[in-house]
Amino acid sequence: MTRTISLAVIPGDGIGPEVISEALEVLHAVVDGDAVVDATHYPFGAGHFLETGRILDDADLAALAGHDAILLGAVGGDPRDPRLTGGIIERGLLLKLRFALDHYVNLRPTRLFAGVPSPLAAPGEVDFVVVREGTEGPYVGNGGAIRVGTPHEIANEVSVNTAFGVERVVRFGFETAAKRRGRLTLVHKTNVLTHAGGLWQRTVDRVATEYPSVTVDYLHVDAATIFLVTDPARFDTIVTDNLFGDILTDLAAAISGGIGLAASGNVNPDGAFPSMFEPVHGSAPDIAGQGKADPTAAILSVAMLLDHLGLADEAARVTAAVAADLASRSGRRSTSEVGAAIQAAL
Amino acid sequence: MTRTISLAVIPGDGIGPEVISEALEVLHAVVDGDAVVDATHYPFGAGHFLETGRILDDADLAALAGHDAILLGAVGGDPRDPRLTGGIIERGLLLKLRFALDHYVNLRPTRLFAGVPSPLAAPGEVDFVVVREGTEGPYVGNGGAIRVGTPHEIANEVSVNTAFGVERVVRFGFETAAKRRGRLTLVHKTNVLTHAGGLWQRTVDRVATEYPSVTVDYLHVDAATIFLVTDPARFDTIVTDNLFGDILTDLAAAISGGIGLAASGNVNPDGAFPSMFEPVHGSAPDIAGQGKADPTAAILSVAMLLDHLGLADEAARVTAAVAADLASRSGRRSTSEVGAAIQAAL
Numbered sequence: 228m229t230r231t232i233s234l235a236v237i238p239g240d241g242i243g244p245e246v247i248s249e250a251l252e253v254l255h256a257v258v259d260g261d262a263v264v265d266a267t268h269y270p271f272g273a274g275h276f277l278e279t280g281r282i283l284d285d286a287d288l289a290a291l292a293g294h295d296a297i298l299l300g301a302v303g304g305d306p307r308d309p310r311l312t313g314g315i316i317e318r319g320l321l322l323k324l325r326f327a328l329d330h331y332v333n334l335r336p337t338r339l340f341a342g343v344p345s346p347l348a349a350p351g352e353v354d355f356v357v358v359r360e361g362t363e364g365p366y367v368g369n370g371g372a373i374r375v376g377t378p379h380e381i382a383n384e385v386s387v388n389t390a391f392g393v394e395r396v397v398r399f400g401f402e403t404a405a406k407r408r409g410r411l412t413l414v415h416k417t418n419v420l421t422h423a424g425g426l427w428q429r430t431v432d433r434v435a436t437e438y439p440s441v442t443v444d445y446l447h448v449d450a451a452t453i454f455l456v457t458d459p460a461r462f463d464t465i466v467t468d469n470l471f472g473d474i475l476t477d478l479a480a481a482i483s484g485g486i487g488l489a490a491s492g493n494v495n496p497d498g499a500f501p502s503m504f505e506p507v508h509g510s511a512p513d514i515a516g517q518g519k520a521d522p523t524a525a526i527l528s529v530a531m532l533l534d535h536l537g538l539a540d541e542a543a544r545v546t547a548a549v550a551a552d553l554a555s556r557s558g559r560r561s562t563s564e565v566g567a568a569i570q571a572a573l
Numbered sequence: 574m575t576r577t578i579s580l581a582v583i584p585g586d587g588i589g590p591e592v593i594s595e596a597l598e599v600l601h602a603v604v605d606g607d608a609v610v611d612a613t614h615y616p617f618g619a620g621h622f623l624e625t626g627r628i629l630d631d632a633d634l635a636a637l638a639g640h641d642a643i644l645l646g647a648v649g650g651d652p653r654d655p656r657l658t659g660g661i662i663e664r665g666l667l668l669k670l671r672f673a674l675d676h677y678v679n680l681r682p683t684r685l686f687a688g689v690p691s692p693l694a695a696p697g698e699v700d701f702v703v704v705r706e707g708t709e710g711p712y713v714g715n716g717g718a719i720r721v722g723t724p725h726e727i728a729n730e731v732s733v734n735t736a737f738g739v740e741r742v743v744r745f746g747f748e749t750a751a752k753r754r755g756r757l758t759l760v761h762k763t764n765v766l767t768h769a770g771g772l773w774q775r776t777v778d779r780v781a782t783e784y785p786s787v788t789v790d791y792l793h794v795d796a797a798t799i800f801l802v803t804d805p806a807r808f809d810t811i812v813t814d815n816l817f818g819d820i821l822t823d824l825a826a827a828i829s830g831g832i833g834l835a836a837s838g839n840v841n842p843d844g845a846f847p848s849m850f851e852p853v854h855g856s857a858p859d860i861a862g863q864g865k866a867d868p869t870a871a872i873l874s875v876a877m878l879l880d881h882l883g884l885a886d887e888a889a890r891v892t893a894a895v896a897a898d899l900a901s902r903s904g905r906r907s908t909s910e911v912g913a914a915i916q917a918a919l
């Protein structure tokens with residue numbers, strides 16, 4: 228009996244639909260025979276919000292929660308549009324999904340594929356993964372302000388860290404490192420953020436005793452950015468807080484060929500909720516509709532999705548096809564040309 | 574009448590004393606005739622703490638506050654020493670000074686000097702300054718934890734931002750940009766940290782009306798790290814929060830030749846308290862006492878100190894001597910060889 232994968236697809240705004248269309252073609256092509264992808268499209272995004280006034284309500288969430296997985300392109304409109312300020316779409320859609328679907332692992336692999344130029348003069352071997360916490364830290368929305376707009380305004384942001392939340396992502400970090408090259412680096416700022424940092428450090432120290440094969444290392448977040456540009460080869464698995472992970476993964480994407488190639492997974496490892504896969508890049512309204520967007524990050528997100536669903540062979544085939552395509556790229560190609568080339572290389 | 578500069582010198586630990594000794598020689602040489610430097614040495618640092626149990630008490634603070642300026646080498650002992658964990662020296666000395674002496678501007682110029690290798694393949698013109706807030710944000714020590722060590726531990730960190738604190742550093746940012754190339758970039762994470770981000774963004778928008786010659790730009794901190802490695806030439810003056818500034822300036826140092834060349838000033842622009850100048854690097858206990866440390870960052874910190882004290886010509890001569898030395902460097906030289914070469918180039 229053929230397995231059916233119930234997939235929610237949120238193409239989103241800007242270049243989102245273009246890259247998702249290529250990614251879906253690759254997905255359908257690679258599972259051919261082994262599984263059937265039953266894709267349901269959802270209109271969520273900045274465009275949908277501007278048309279309907281709705282971002283994502285409880286019924287939408289319930290619908291999405293019923294699928295096996297979610298594939299998202301990119302959301303976000305014109306950053307100068309006053310109706311979209313303050314990250315209303317980012318928080319109302321992307322972050323809302325991460326919290327509602329308990330995506331406590333934000334998984335961001337970084338690999339400098341052969342043939343891809345890096346801004347670094349001598350990048351060396353770049354192949355690591357960032358396990359970013361996804362449901363705590365300064366992202367919880369527990370800030371507040373008083374006397375707003377007056378000379379006496381005070382605006383606070385609260386980073387919330389729990390033993391429960393830190394331990395589960397740290398465990399995932401150790402599992403990941405154990406399956407890779409056995410090297411886990413905790414990144415934090417323990418010398419300043421002593422309470423949160425202490426919890427993270429003690430949790431890593433304790434869980435480490437269960438993983439004698441994993442070497443553990445610690446870096447302050449500022450020092451980590453230095454090593455990402457001077458010696459990225461030292462990294463295998465990084466485990467870190469939500470905000471530090473946000474910063475480090477954009478830098479990691481930059482050194483490995485840009486966010487046009489970076490895939491990510493918002494993962495609920497327990498399987499209680501569907502996980503969501505998306506390119507790290509945004510909706511890039513400036514180049515939307517011109518066939519200029521690189522669908523590679525979206526296609527690599529499909530590989531992560533396949534891996535998550537237990538289709539490891541299919542995932543490996545997609546990654547290999549991307550690697551083959553990147554190794555032989557020359558000249559500018561359109562979105563659909565890249566998609567077709569990767570499909571052909573499958 | 575010759576001006577006397579009352580200078581507090583904290584050589585500190587590790588390579589601190591070595592680089593400070595060269596920096597002081599350059600300082601004495603350059604002011605020769607125009608001013609007299611009356612230097613008082615203070616023993617503060619990890620070594621002093623381990624010997625005496627004291628880091629920095631009220632009497633120490635009062636003594637330091639009586640000087641015109643402070644020059645610090647580097648503090649910090651062996652990171653594996655259990656008596657020094659949790660950033661006790663960093664917080665008890667460096668951060669305590671920033672808060673007690675109201676160093677609300679943490680000034681960090683970044684310049685890729687001719688002859689200095691960058692890890693970037695095509696760095697282009699790198700010449701910008703980061704105006705980092707120094708007395709607010711997540712550095713205020715307002716965090717806390719409950720049920721520590723239990724499975725129910727909750728550890729919070731609070732970022733505190735005030736209209737007063739943000740406005741004064743933003744004004745300094747505009748002043749700085751106006752004297753430079755007239756381009757100010759606010760870096761924050763307004764789409765997630767909406768309360769603090771809103772205060773920063775509104776403050777920049779309001780003060781901007783007073784500086785029509787300054788072009789204002791905004792970047793999320795994650796995107797800023799991308800541009801620092803793909804297009805650092807786009808930056809002139811960055812104004813940002815304490816934590817983001819910490820992260821961005823280490824990355825900035827890395828792309829411009831490393832923290833061995835990065836100088837910084839902890840500045841109280843009002844002049845109510847002495848400002849403190851220090852290299853960005855740490856005490857590097859692993860290479861201490863071997864004459865391997867590069868004193869250039871400490872010497873550039875002397876240039877910032879001179880500038881701050883109104884000795885702009887002397888500051889320019891030090892910077893020019895450093896530039897000349899960097900342009901002609903070849904082979905490994907000892908700490909004192911570098912110091913002597915820069916002194917000779919004065």
Ligand SMILES: CC(C)[C@H](C(=O)O)[C@@H](O)C(=O)O
Nearest residue numbers: 317318321322473764765795
């Ligand atoms: C859009 C924004 C809220 C988001 C984040 O900060 O997590 C993005 O930068 C990311 O990394 O996925």
Ligand SMILES: CC(C)[C@H](C(=O)O)[C@@H](O)C(=O)O
Nearest residue numbers: 418419449663664667668819
């Ligand atoms: C030592 C540490 C507390 C300090 C900071 O985080 O500010 C350092 O990293 C710096 O940038 O001066």
